[in-house]
Amino acid sequence: MKKIALLFIGLMIFTSVQSQRKDNKTPVKGKLAVNSKTKTVKKEVANPYFKFAEETIDYGDIYKEDKEETGVRKFEFTNIGDKPIYVARIKTSCGCTTPKYSKEPVFPGESGYIDVRYRAKNPGRFTKSLTVFYNHTGEIKKPADNKSLKLKIKGEVFAGEKEI
Numbered sequence: 001m002k003k004i005a006l007l008f009i010g011l012m013i014f015t016s017v018q019s020q021r022k023d024n025k026t027p028v029k030g031k032l033a034v035n036s037k038t039k040t041v042k043k044e045v046a047n048p049y050f051k052f053a054e055e056t057i058d059y060g061d062i063y064k065e066d067k068e069e070t071g072v073r074k075f076e077f078t079n080i081g082d083k084p085i086y087v088a089r090i091k092t093s094c095g096c097t098t099p100k101y102s103k104e105p106v107f108p109g110e111s112g113y114i115d116v117r118y119r120a121k122n123p124g125r126f127t128k129s130l131t132v133f134y135n136h137t138g139e140i141k142k143p144a145d146n147k148s149l150k151l152k153i154k155g156e157v158f159a160g161e162k163e164i
Helices: 002-020
Strands: 032-035 040-043 050-052 056-063 072-079 086-092 097-101 111-118 124-135 147-158
Touching: 056 072, 056 111, 086 097, 086 111, 097 124, 111 124, 111 147
Parallel strands: 056 147
Antiparallel strands: 032 040, 050 072, 072 111, 086 124, 097 111, 124 147
């Protein structure tokens, strides 16, 4: 009788575990986000609204006196979401970095830009960040409601002019 009871308990535990297991035919890759309130799991996507050609621009070696080297670089992006994106504002990590960007909404499938000008004042390596605050709901909202993402520029500044 004890053997039957143990077998029955074992079978119930096995059945319980199997019923809670989700049979997903395709494996999930990437990070998973778990919502503790609703007990749901979803795949985390880095940014489901923007697709940038590059998220870091390397200025390379630039020379302090060469104005062309420190000129404007362009971050180009495509709206891969299903609603218009509004770039609300861009905060830079330094006053030597000046952004210009699309003020109009970027509709799904369309492209936008963020131009960045770096003014080289001090020799040495640099890495500067731009925090892009945007709204992806199709509405213009208060900045506090906006999401953000980071872009970077980097390079090395040398004193004087480039030798030819």
